[in-house]
Each structure stands twice: as structure tokens, then as C-alpha cells.
Amino acid sequence: MDTNLLAELLYPNIKTLPEDIEARYPKRNLPEGAKVTRLAPSPTGFLHIGNLYGALTDERLAHTSGGVFYLRIEDTDAKRTVPNGIAIIIETLAKLGVNFDEGAVIDGDKGDYGPYRQSDRAEIYQTYAKQLIREGKAYPCFCTEQELEAIRTKQEENKLTTGYYGEFAIWRDAPMDKIQEKLNEGVPFVLRFRSEGSVNNKFKFNDQIKGDIDVTENDIDHVILKSDGIPTYHFAHAVDDHLMGTTHVVRDESWLSTLPFHIQLFKALGFKMPKYCHTAQALKLDNGNKRKISKRKDPEFGLAYYHAQGYPVSAVREYLLTMLNSNFEEWRLANPDLPLEDFKFTTKKMSVSGFLFDLDKLNDISKNVISRMTADEVYDFTLAWAKENDEPFAKLLESNREYAVRILSIGRGGKKPRKDIALWSEVKNYVSFFYDELFERIDSIPENFDKNDVYAVLESFKNSYDENAEQSEWLNNIKVIAENNGFCPDMKQYKADPDAFKGSVADVSMFLRIAVTGRMNSPDLYEVMQILGREKVIGRVFDFKE
Ligand code: GLU
Numbered sequence: 001m002d003t004n005l006l007a008e009l010l011y012p013n014i015k016t017l018p019e020d021i022e023a024r025y026p027k028r029n030l031p032e033g034a035k036v037t038r039l040a041p042s043p044t045g046f047l048h049i050g051n052l053y054g055a056l057t058d059e060r061l062a063h064t065s066g067g068v069f070y071l072r073i074e075d076t077d078a079k080r081t082v083p084n085g086i087a088i089i090i091e092t093l094a095k096l097g098v099n100f101d102e103g104a105v106i107d108g109d110k111g112d113y114g115p116y117r118q119s120d121r122a123e124i125y126q127t128y129a130k131q132l133i134r135e136g137k138a139y140p141c142f143c144t145e146q147e148l149e150a151i152r153t154k155q156e157e158n159k160l161t162t163g164y165y166g167e168f169a170i171w172r173d174a175p176m177d178k179i180q181e182k183l184n185e186g187v188p189f190v191l192r193f194r195s196e197g198s199v200n201n202k203f204k205f206n207d208q209i210k211g212d213i214d215v216t217e218n219d220i221d222h223v224i225l226k227s228d229g230i231p232t233y234h235f236a237h238a239v240d241d242h243l244m245g246t247t248h249v250v251r252d253e254s255w256l257s258t259l260p261f262h263i264q265l266f267k268a269l270g271f272k273m274p275k276y277c278h279t280a281q282a283l284k285l286d287n288g289n290k291r292k293i294s295k296r297k298d299p300e301f302g303l304a305y306y307h308a309q310g311y312p313v314s315a316v317r318e319y320l321l322t323m324l325n326s327n328f329e330e331w332r333l334a335n336p337d338l339p340l341e342d343f344k345f346t347t348k349k350m351s352v353s354g355f356l357f358d359l360d361k362l363n364d365i366s367k368n369v370i371s372r373m374t375a376d377e378v379y380d381f382t383l384a385w386a387k388e389n390d391e392p393f394a395k396l397l398e399s400n401r402e403y404a405v406r407i408l409s410i411g412r413g414g415k416k417p418r419k420d421i422a423l424w425s426e427v428k429n430y431v432s433f434f435y436d437e438l439f440e441r442i443d444s445i446p447e448n449f450d451k452n453d454v455y456a457v458l459e460s461f462k463n464s465y466d467e468n469a470e471q472s473e474w475l476n477n478i479k480v481i482a483e484n485n486g487f488c489p490d491m492k493q494y495k496a497d498p499d500a501f502k503g504s505v506a507d508v509s510m511f512l513r514i515a516v517t518g519r520m521n522s523p524d525l526y527e528v529m530q531i532l533g534r535e536k537v538i539g540r541v542f543d544f545k546e
Helices: 003-010 018-024 049-063 085-095 122-134 145-157 176-185 233-243 253-269 304-309 313-324 328-334 359-371 375-389 391-399 401-409 424-434 451-464 471-484 491-496 505-517 525-532 534-543
Strands: 036-039 068-071 102-105 108-110 138-141 190-193 202-207 211-216 223-225 248-252 275-279 282-286 289-292
Touching (some): 003 122, 018 122, 036 049, 049 275, 049 282, 049 313, 122 138, 122 190, 122 223, 211 253, 248 253, 375 401, 401 424, 401 525, 451 471, 451 505
Parallel strands (some): 248 275
Antiparallel strands (some): 102 108
């Protein structure tokens, strides 16, 4: 077989040679040990928690080593491409703090190793494919869908592995005249890789996350270029990761099954293999059992959820690191104030079998993260979230920044800051009673209190409230109100003989809290009243009716 002739017959328009392409992609000038990683999504416009887990792995590997993290768009499958898919991906990731050094940007490319959209690289793939034909490592296959289906049926009937291999690889050794005949008839063809592997051969492969794994050689002649000349993922990723200088491929473990083929491809193409890091699946506890997190059942699967709910980016990153590296939490406890960039991330501490995704834990981390922010930061983040998701609330916040910041300052700072807020979307409810526009009476005074006693307490408060009093004077006044109305001002005394009183000073405070805030629970009532101001406080007490 004259393979040079075959190459010319199949791809006459390809005039470039691999060396021409290699010259366009010089070795990267990076410090020793620098890692080059990439995120390579299809432009489906949808990203999930597993993608983010992988993306953060990529990003940490690159940025803790002085390397490069780039975005490549794998858009060779039209079925997986949606309009604006690329923009959605870039924006979703940016909103979660994942930024690329290089790669596809919304309206083009940034960097010297592009084009970064596979659809712009057809000539490059075909150049390498043509070389494989010349070297006898690839051949055309003219099988129709029906023929392939018939092969499959026969294999299934005989309980054989399905696929195009061995005796079933009918075009593998076809003579030139048969090929020529089909070409003359204009029959479309795919290009297949000529596998020299055997399923009887096994070898060890070192994965950066999974360690040494047993691999069986591939014996299937997989398609590398489809009939329209567009490559399959397998072939495209090998060519791209080689040219773009990727040192570490981080991808989902579902790719492990095709790894043997990928190893063959790199060898056949004469490329050095990058290191592979196959990430485990995201799991979730469901009624005590672990199961795969799912798009259909779990809203937290998709990444859009986190931005829409208003999780602080830093909390999501912090939480992901706890999932990514088993020693991160310990490090965080020892270094509560260091930026997470200081943590020494490693693939060696990643989960091998599946990482557990726990929304409650994320919420706890988020509460902690927000509790450490200044009131101004909380205001700015909440406002940004509200502008996108709740315009009337944004307007309310903007109408008086100082007032909102005072509200958000309650319980902030100090050793034990309040941890009321996990999400920006929760702030509205948290602050609602400070705004007449949002104020709602949620809780009512428990039935066991006589309404007349409650009104009497409120009346005493109206007559004695001094907004200029210090906290201790204010508290004293509450005690006086209690005493004058038959409620015990001292908790110890009350507990010793509860039947001697209508209630305690704690009940008096509760009446006031419910009258003023509409709720049973609120931050420190003295501070709340200070911020609300005399008019609102008295107004709410005055309006109280049950
Ligand atoms: N395009 C592949 C996907 O969307 C990426 C796999 C890889 O990162 O190599 O799953």
C-alpha cells in the first residue's frame, strides 16, 4: 500500500506538514516545574459542580506553580453547542472567581497558543491525521450506519465485545483499488486509527489522583476524523494538549475507559504525554445513602444556582477546597486569616472514589465567611446581588446606604461575630423589619399571656422610652417596667418561684421584640431600637394589636 498516495487521495487540500504547525507553537517559556492546565468544556452553556471542582483543580495547579491556566472550547460536536454557550460558560466561571490567563474569550482569543476553539482548528487536526495515514497508522472506513449496526448485532448475538476491531474492522486492510472505487463514487468516509493493541496486554499507568492504575490495551480502531473532517474528542485533545503545552490534564473519571486509546494516540503522534488527573464524581447523601449528584434531582448540581442564590465567591472556593484536599480544613483551622491561595494544594490529597457534596456544610462555611466581612462589604455584595435579582430591594438599599450599613453592623467584629447570613438572598429577610416597606408581623405573643398584661407593658414602655439612654439604663428601664406590671425583674428570683409573677423580664423583652420587629428572634433589641429611631419604635408599639 502506498500510504503517501492514500494520504493525498484522502486529504488533497491539506498542504501543511506537522513541522509547519509545530513551528507555530514554540515551547512555553515558563519557570521550572510550572504547570500548564486547561478547562476544555463543550459550549453547552451548562456547567455543573463537577466542572467547578475540576476547574479549581486546574487553576490551583497552574497558579501555585507559576504556570498557565487556559480555556479551550471543544465545539466539534454540533449537538453539544448552544447559542451563547461560550459566553455563558465564561461568565458563569468568572462569577465564581475562576479566571483564565489565556484562551477563548467571548469574542475571540487571548494568548499565543490559539485558536482556542476547536472548530477553528480543522486544518491542524487534518495535518496530523494525514501524517498518520502516511505512516500507516490511520485508514479510511466507508462503512454505512447499517453496516456498522449489522456488525454490532452480530457481536451482541455472539456475546463479543462490540466495536470496530479484528475481523470486524473490514476496511483496515482494504486494498487501494477498493478505496479508490469508493472515493470515485463519492462515498463518505471516516478516518480510523489503526490500533496495534491487544486486550491480552495489561500495563500500569500512573494517574496523579488515582495513583497506579491497571490499564488494558485498546484494540478498537476508533474514529479520529469524522466524515466532515472534524475530529473526535480523542484525537483533538491529543493534538491540542500537545501544541498548547498542557502539562496536566484534569478531567472527569468517566474518561478513564478511553485512556488506553489516548495513550496509543500520543505514542503514534510522537507526542510526550501530559500527566493525567482523573477526578472522582460528586456524591450526595440522600436518606443516609451516598448517590451521584444529579441534574434532575439536585438544583445545586448546576453552577448557575450559586450565583442566583447569592453565595459569596470566597465561600464557594473555600468550600470546594475542603472537598478537594482532605487536609484543607485542618490548615484552615490553624490559619483562619490567611488567604486560601496560601494553602499548598496537591492532587495527592484528592478523593479517589467520590467526593461528598454537602450543602449544609457550604452554608456553614458561607456564614463564617460573611461573619468575617465588614458591614460595608456585606452591603456592597448584597446590593450587587439585588441589582441582578431583586430590583426593588436594591433601590431600598441604595436609598440610604448609611442606614443599611448600620443594620448590617449589628453583631459584627469582635471575637464572636453573629452568623445569621449564608446567602445574599437571605439579607432581605434578615433586614426586613428595619424597613416599613418590608415589615411584616411574623410571630405573635404566646397565648398563655393575658393580652391586657401585654398592652399594659407596651403602654409603660411608650411612656418611658428614652432613645438617648445608654444600654444599661435602657435595660434598667425594662426591669422597672417589668416590676410595675407584675413581671419579675430578676431571672434567679423568678425561677425560684415562677407562680408568684405574671412572667419575667425576659417575657417583657419578648413582648417588646415582637411589637417592634414582628419576630420572636432578632439581634440585640437595644441596638435594633437605636437604628430604627424613636419614631418607628413608638409607632410599631403603638400599632401593635393582636
Ligand atoms: N470536552 C470534554 C468535556 O466536555 C473535556 C474533557 C477534557 O477535559 O479533556 O467533557
